[in-house]
Amino acid sequence: MKTYQVELGDRSYPIHIGPCLSDQRLLQATLTQQEILIVTNDTIAPLYLERVMAPLRASGKQVAAVILPDGEQYKNLTTLNLIYDELLAQNFSRKVVLVALGGGVVGDMTGFAAASYQRGVDFVQIPTTLLSQVDSSVGGKTGVNHPLGKNMIGAFKQPLAVFIDPSTLSTLPKNEFAAGFAEVIKHGVIQGADYFAMLETRLADIFALDMSALIEVISGSCAIKSSVVAQDETEQGLRAILNFGHTFGHAIETTMGYGQWLHGEAVAVGMVMATDLSSRLGLIEPALAERIIHLVEQAGLPIQAPDKMTVDSFLTAMYRDKKVDAGTLRLVLVRALGDGFLTAEFDPSALKDTLAAFCDG
């Protein structure tokens, strides 16, 4: 078991990476509360719910579970309310602890329910997808989507602890594994040149689900992300670099409708577009741009925008993005491998060239 500590003052918490589901001692030691609500979805429940629930019940706690419909399209206030319904039906007090068992959608909704049930209760995460293991398990962003924008309703809420068992990736569909890997690549591009090189070297092992490779990938990503988050918990500055590829990606998700493209697939194209723009602006050599795009492609991720996207649909959605400040569009670009940065100072015609290049393709 490898433990990585996310340092956030009195909101610090550990991320345990290893066979957490086979060996639940650490999980049991963390869940000291008597009232426990496990939140999961209808894909994960048949696979892992009983494994988590049975030992807790056996220890005499009041344990309940709520099974949400699986999918980004259900990440909304209506589904969130199912969690509140169950909490109240169980008559759970402020001392309840919520357990998020599933991917990023389950984690985001459970975290926001924990932030808002009775004005705040505890929660832990057991992320079961690569995306949630390397991304949403670190940072405390929680929330739901709104028809007019992704993650527009939410809170910053840190968990008590995160338990990552890489063996859960064996039941993850291949395209979702690749989508999670998009965020892994992102971490290398923006803050980890050596990490990026390791990904290139061990790509085959990683996709073969070699356990030591997975632990290296997950702990490395958690380390990069938590280092960024620790420096800027509430996203006033540095943390924005984690949005590399996301402004383009969110535009794709918003325009196509949630659930049509996987988040990581949209981010993959977004990273390719941000890389293309960085290259057009002369921030990086074309060879480095090629190298980044090549890894995205090798991971089986899309590198072209959907046919439906136009320059205008990108611009409309991008200017509605959260990163827009008083009408000024800021983007995360890259000026060297491992050096992403947020900027509003770029030639808008270069952006239009990038958009045109990807929308015509």
Place this chain on the structure above:
Amino acid sequence: MKTYQVELGDRSYPIHIGPCLSDQRLLQATLTQQEILIVTNDTIAPLYLERVMAPLRASGKQVAAVILPDGEQYKNLTTLNLIYDELLAQNFSRKVVLVALGGGVVGDMTGFAAASYQRGVDFVQIPTTLLSQVDSSVGGKTGVNHPLGKNMIGAFKQPLAVFIDPSTLSTLPKNEFAAGFAEVIKHGVIQGADYFAMLETRLADIFALDMSALIEVISGSCAIKSSVVAQDETEQGLRAILNFGHTFGHAIETTMGYGQWLHGEAVAVGMVMATDLSSRLGLIEPALAERIIHLVEQAGLPIQAPDKMTVDSFLTAMYRDKKVDAGTLRLVLVRALGDGFLTAEFDPSALKDTLAAFCDG
């Protein structure tokens, strides 16, 4: 203009009491943001919306308003979503400031929208009811109701500032004024013996809306409440005494259905019941109990539970209350004028006697 500072470290904020609507200089100086959403309701909008909105528009800001249906029965996730809808329809960024113009329901929902829109934006309060001026404007509790419980979904969120213009009380229905006065009495009973005596002395002036009396009432209540809140912002201990009368009162509201009884009316009966229980337990002399109950009655507030309530319906609702910790019911009782305290140690048969006395009456 009288200003009272609520001391909460880096979340400290001023409460300005005086002719804030006639003289908007302080309000304008506080609202430095370019994006402003005023949240109000369909009762208050015709009376005060334009007075707040026009000067802001004149100063060149992007100002929008959302008008919610008036009433506790609309304090829910569905109505909350109308605020998010407008924020997104206006394409408002993280730099938006929300202005809550109305009573406690508007304040609670606006505060929670501010806590959760894009994971947190600023808000100010312009409370227009006595209840919101003396109670919800201090303390940072925000949220909405759930069909199974009041205020079950929410967040702690402090405003940038509160602007109280007592002249708005001239448009407040008399029964709502009395309902707000229930919380005023509460503050005297739990933490302000001298304040309670002042209320007895100036009762006629207060109900005649004498401006100096109102300022004394409002600033006194804000002082008592903010002193309690400052010592216990997130309700770990002392703050619980502010729930004097509320566990009984919430039981009435929950059982009768929201909107049937005004919150303050239910709290008034709840205070009378908590006072009766304190007397039965020998914590206070019958004469003091009479004095408290007399002031409630003089204020035109109910002192008997609704006919529909039974001992069982009280107990069922009370054990579902947020103050229930691991099955133990805690109540705020009084052991002297100005000395309320939270306790789980009381003879349950005395509680049943109190419930029986009020349900049979």
